Amino acid sequence: MSVEVNTKESVKTSIDVESIRRDFPILESKIKGNPLIYLDNAATTQKPKVVIERMNEYYFAQNSNVHRGVHTLSEIATNAYEDAREKIKTLINAADSKEIIFTRGTTESINLVANSYGRMVVKEGDEIIISIMEHHSNIVPWQILAEEKKAKLRIIPINDNGELLIDEFEKLLNEKTKFVSVVHISNSLGTINPIKKIIDISHNHGVPILIDGAQGIMHTAVDVQELDCDFYVFSGHKLYGPTGIGVLYGKSNLLNTMPPYQGGGDMIRSVTFEKTTYNDIPNKFEAGTPNIAGAVGLGTAIGYILKIGINNIAEYENELLKYATDVLSSIKELKIIGTAKEKASIISFVLENIHPHDIGTVLDYEGIAIRTGHHCTQPLMHRFNVPATARASLAFYNTKSEIDAISEGIKKVIKVFN
């Protein structure tokens, strides 16, 4: 289905954007009297009807607890929950579905690894490497661990385009390095990091690595076996699925050696007051009743995305990024923060003498939703010497005419404040 998708310059892509937009009921909303233009996809994505309907169906007709019942409903719920795990395994090409742990999201997945694997291996004087472009979720858990263990955080720097300095990364690795944790795609800059290279360098030094895929999973195809990463984490809500559900992928040989993160039901094999033995993975890391409806919804979202094709999505979003970069760069008062060669469809910008919150507020009156602030990357804001940015983040249901609308909106902002 090759169609023309643009108002101005027509582009041939394998994405039928008008038909895709009809899958997302919220895109028909009006905000302050204007049609919603949703450009805050890096914060969370909208949900297609199939996901909403599948979660409704689960609660209407299938609700039951998993893994513990012999009755029919429990079996249906368990199958639906485990089927979602299989879909995630397919999406990221994990070797085994046991390597897929359900969590609340990226943040909880990183905390799990820091608390379980990190506490097991990091000792006084050791070092953990992260980068300056990390989200607070991939800084603070390591900082807490480093404080507890009297270990040290080492930071990979970037150049002015927002690209990691790989040579500097190599220099940071030494015999004290116990772990590396790096973002796949920066939520503030859009930079796509060369994670295969970073993983290989880490492994050449015998150091395991976690990839924060919160943004990576929605913009690119991920193959964890090909990447050979030790851990890959992401959130369902950034992948057109529900909130409150996410994934920790870990290599089974590592997950098997790690102590549990939380204790409770489902993660045990047997309990006595003298000694508890733990279940096998993935259950060892899924204490308590999980977010069953969330997992089921995420499974449906993955099915939806795989049907469209991740490479088709990436190709279309790349086209949008190019167009948006051209259009926004032509506004002379506007400066884009994050100009890496390899970028996903995320554009952070500042306007001379106008606070990003003011940009966001004026655009909201036009029905345009963007995010403004530090985007949970305060060290990165300091690096660029800005308190905050305005950020437009594009998904495969956005169009070039929406980019034209934000461009007109920004010109209005400039007029109002100057």
Ligand code: PLP
């Ligand atoms: N890491 C990155 C790169 C992100 O963009 C985000 C969210 O914006 C997170 C981590 C945290 O994700 P969550 O809040 O879903 O746990």
